[in-house]
Amino acid sequence: MITRKTRRGIVALVILTAVSFWIGHGQDIDIMEPVSGLDPKLDYVLRDFDLQFYDENGLPTIKMQAPVLRNDPQLQLGTIEQPVIVLNQPGLVWKLVAESATVTADKEHVHLSGLVHVQRVDPATGNRVELNTRQVDIEVTPQVARSDQAVSIFDGFNQIDAIGFELDMKTESFKLKQQVKASYAIN
Numbered sequence: 001m002i003t004r005k006t007r008r009g010i011v012a013l014v015i016l017t018a019v020s021f022w023i024g025h026g027q028d029i030d031i032m033e034p035v036s037g038l039d040p041k042l043d044y045v046l047r048d049f050d051l052q053f054y055d056e057n058g059l060p061t062i063k064m065q066a067p068v069l070r071n072d073p074q075l076q077l078g079t080i081e082q083p084v085i086v087l088n089q090p091g092l093v094w095k096l097v098a099e100s101a102t103v104t105a106d107k108e109h110v111h112l113s114g115l116v117h118v119q120r121v122d123p124a125t126g127n128r129v130e131l132n133t134r135q136v137d138i139e140v141t142p143q144v145a146r147s148d149q150a151v152s153i154f155d156g157f158n159q160i161d162a163i164g165f166e167l168d169m170k171t172e173s174f175k176l177k178q179q180v181k182a183s184y185a186i187n
Contacts, residue, residue, distance in 0.1 A: 045070050060088055066101075076105035083112070087143075087169070094169060095119045098136070110138040118145070120172070129155045131167075143169040148177070157185035 002010075046069040053062040068081040080101040087094040099114020118131040133151040138144070145167040153160040153174070164177030 043071060043073050062087055078103040078105075085110075089169070091122060091124065092172070093121045093123060095121070096136070096138075108140050110140060112136040112138065118167075127156070129153065131165075133165075145169065151176070159183045 048067055049065070049069055051062075051064040052060060055061050063086040064080075064083060066080045066083045070079045071077075072079070080103065081099075083096070083098055083101045085094075085096040087096070096112060096116070096118050098112035098116045101113070102111045103109070113135050116133050116136050118133075118136065119128060121128045131151060131153050133147050134149045136145050136147050146165065148164045151162055151165045153162075153165075160176065160180065160182045162176035162178065162180040166175040166177075167173070
């Protein structure tokens with residue numbers, strides 16, 4: 001049996017706990033705002049970074065992941081080791097993977113090098129096109145990619161090999177430059 005004195009002590013403890021919680025919870029909590037942009041004049045290294053861009057409706061447009069990003073203010077270049085870039089467009093997802101990349105200070109030109117793998121997927125149908133090469137230059141705003149290197153393109157059925165290409169990611173059009181060889185699957 002609980003005595004009257006113990007009961008009053010428990011009630012007082014509960015009231016003090018509730019008041020403490022209410023006072024502590026009512027205070028403004030400093031919320032850290034995301035960094036809107038890093039000063040390109042700084043010399044910095046980011047490790048295991050994950051960068052996400054959103055459109056005006058809050059939908060993801062670009063996601064970039066990599067183990068290391070370095071900024072060199074003297075060269076005005078960012079270098080990225082093993083980048084994985086995902087570009088979301090209406091009805092399509094582009095995934096670009098490379099051994100390394102460089103990005104200009106204005107973030108308008110990206111150079112992918114090493115083994116470069118570009119994949120375009122239609123999430124509604126699952127149809128995909130894969131492109132493999134050794135180097136790709138990307139112009140970010142117009143969403144154009146090009147290379148003068150050997151390229152291999154596979155859509156799950158057909159294989160196309162060529163030297164050099166131009167790719168418009170908005171219109172999904174490819175232009176192959178030289179020595180084009182194709183193997184088509186006949187259903």
